[in-house]
Amino acid sequence: MEVSSVQNLCKHLIFCAIQRCRMSDELCRISIVLKLCPEFNPPLVRISVSDTGVGCNLKEFEALRYATNPISASKFDGVITITTTGISDNEIHTFSLNINETISSGRLTKLSSISKCGAKFSGTEAVLSTAESLNDLQSDISLFLHKMSMVKLPTVAVELLVDSLGVRGSQLQSCVLAVDCSPLPSSATNIERLKSGLEEYVLKHGNRLENFCQLCFSTAEHLKVGTGMAKRSGTSQSKRQMMEAVVVISETSEPAFPACCRPSGKRTEVFFFKDFTPCSIPQPSLDALTSIKWKDYGLTLKRITDQDDIALLEWENLPPNFHIDIALHSYHKEYPFAGNRQADKTFTRKALKLALDELKETNDKALLSSHALKICNYAPDLAKTIAGLVLSSCDINFKKECFSVLGLQCQKLEASGLENCIKDKILSAIGSNDRKAQRTREPAAILFQNECFQLDFQDEDYEDGEEMFSSLKL
Missing domain, CATH: 3.30.230 (Ribosomal Protein S5; domain 2)
Structure with a gap:
């Protein structure tokens, strides 16, 4: 993998830390520490990315390359110090990695090891120094963590610590992924x-x-x-x-x-x-x-x-x-x-x-699909026409059946109420038909059909549609 900036390198180191935490069966923490070192000229920023996940597999870094250019070369020398240990290791191992080195044998150097004195823990820390702006690094990593919080890793907490004055804790920003405004159960997918x-x-x-x-x-x-x-x-x-x-x-x-x-x-x-x-x-x-x-x-x-x-x-x-x-x-x-x-x-x-x-x-x-939206544009005029036909009819039984279908009471009916109710029924039918998947789409059901009323054209009073409309005395 090739990275083109220190910011992208930091994101890759955080990515690797997340995967090590995912492979652990325990609650894990990832800490990103930015510390300004003003004693250097130009001032350097020390970047540390550490995690309490499983120990680092050095193969993670074998394909890592840094796309150097005159500007980036003056700000980062390509050296990363890796300190790591596995849960079953008796020692904490330290390595120096130069991702600018093109010869494989010269990229990784084993440094000192420290005895764990029988303690059982695992973790990894990657450290590098750069002449990049502290504010730029902080802003870029903060935005990265802000986006990362969207996936809500349930067993990983991430924190960003910024020391802008050479004293740890002078400025602190924390992002904890396992705790949020809408906590989810541990069983959440x-x-x-x-x-x-x-x-x-x-x-x-x-x-x-x-x-x-x-x-x-x-x-x-x-x-x-x-x-x-x-x-x-x-x-x-x-x-x-x-x-x-x-x-x-x-x-x-x-x-x-x-x-x-x-x-x-x-x-x-x-x-x-x-x-x-x-x-x-x-x-x-x-x-x-x-x-x-x-x-x-x-x-x-x-x-x-x-x-x-x-x-x-x-x-x-x-x-x-x-x-x-x-x-x-x-x-x-x-x-x-x-x-x-x-x-x-x-x-x-x-x-x-x-x-x-x-x-x-x-x-x-x-x-709703573009086709359905076009049909919806006709719903107000159609509702107005149907409402006018119902209200102008002198057939009381016909009116009662229409009101029953619409769930309205005749004595409390107003013209605008009937019109809006019919319009809602039309829009609902259009939406219901449009929501059917294209591969299973069938002809739309009767527009005003519901559980309590179905218009039966075999009824003795309305033998067919023609008789039904001829019964209207308009």
Whole structure:
């Protein structure tokens, strides 16, 4: 793997720490410490990434390369000090790794070892020094951890410690993934945790507010959510790979305060996670986004852009104050440290389509197809016409049956109430038919059919449709 900056190297070290914690059966902690060393000229920042997971497998670093250039070479010498021990090891081992070294034999050097004196523990620490700006590193890593908190690892706590004055604890920022505003049971699945994390991100308008925005959302129940999951088939390793997708739709009033405004505006943010770590969306998954038949969900995709490792979808016809957020997560149930895996186009598309279909199925009037939306435009006029026919009829029995179907009482009926009720029935029928999957779509049922009333054309009073309408005295 090749990294092009110290920031990307730090993210890779955090990624490796997460996987070591995933392989542990115990509660784990990951600590990222940034310490300013002003005694050097130029001042250096010491970066430490440590974890209490299983011991480090040095093969993790065998393929690591640093893409040096004149600017980066002056800020980082490519040397990483690795200290590690396994639960069954009697010693703590230290190595020096130079990821700028092209000759394999010169990359890794074994340093001193320290006896554990019979203690039983495991963990790894990777340390490097750079002349990068402390503020830039802190901002970049903070944003990375903010995104990572969305997957809500249940047994891993992550903290960021910043020492800007050479005294530890002078500035502290902490991000604990196992504790959040909406705690989940230990039995919660990964997709349930991803769903909860994306909901919280939306309720905070995508920024790092401590609390949900009560001006726009009182509870998460105001959000429309769909989830989908696909298993990758093929080789034995691929069978362990899963793809999860979560789609959240929110609709708010016009933002009253700057804090309520989303940095992305009305564009949809698509977050991609690989093995519980945020990363840039791979090209196959990006292609999957463009292959979705968005018109089946009433949307027209205008363009896709990439910003800060987040894909942004821009729509042509998104309703006012209507926002869509998407999270995709590709992970392995058992993490193999070798290989560079990416979810393919079909794999991602399947999970995302399942999430969109579930959201559409469980929320009335949400994500109606472009065709259904066109039909809905005729509903008000059609409802007005039908209401006029019913109210103008002199046939009392006919009126009573119409009122019964609509769940209304004749004596309390107003023209506007009847019209709105008929319109809602029409829209409900259109939505119900549109939500059926294309492969199983059947003709729509009788528009006003319900459990307590079915219009039977075999009835002696209404032998057929023609007799029914001829009985109206208009």
